[in-house]
Amino acid sequence: MAKILIVDDSKTSRKILKGILLDEGHEVIGEAVNGKEGVEKFQELRPDITTMDITMPVMDGLEALKQIKEFDNNAKVIMITAAGQKSKMVDAIKYGAAEFLAKPFDAEQIVAILKKVL
Numbered sequence: 331m332a333k334i335l336i337v338d339d340s341k342t343s344r345k346i347l348k349g350i351l352l353d354e355g356h357e358v359i360g361e362a363v364n365g366k367e368g369v370e371k372f373q374e375l376r377p378d379i380t381t382m383d384i385t386m387p388v389m390d391g392l393e394a395l396k397q398i399k400e401f402d403n404n405a406k407v408i409m410i411t412a413a414g415q416k417s418k419m420v421d422a423i424k425y426g427a428a429e430f431l432a433k434p435f436d437a438e439q440i441v442a443i444l445k446k447v448l
């Protein structure tokens with residue numbers, strides 16, 4: 331079981347992801363609605379894993395990933411990607427993303443990725 335922080339500006343995405351994670355026996359210790367809040371909650375809550383949407387207002391997921399890795403180089407951040415974000419995925423690898431998870435969410439894929447990261 332892992333303590334997970336969900337960072338996503340879409341309420342629906344957070345809800346779906348949270349449901350799958352809880353079903354798998356994980357603990358969702360926090361949710362954030364943009365990158366800035368995500369960085370703050372990461373520092374406050376110190377989750378085992380952070381799921382990070384890429385496109386968000388205020389601060390996007392790439393900048394948040396960068397700041398989280400600067401704060402804790404061992405942070406495990408799984409980037410949530412949508413179609414057509416290949417170049418952003420390249421940047422995310424550069425910044426130290428642990429893995430990628432594609433929208434729309436698939437429970438089996440999430441389980442496999444979490445196993446790999448943990």
Ligand SMILES: [Mg+2]
Pocket residue numbers: 338339340383384385386
């Ligand atoms: Mg988004």
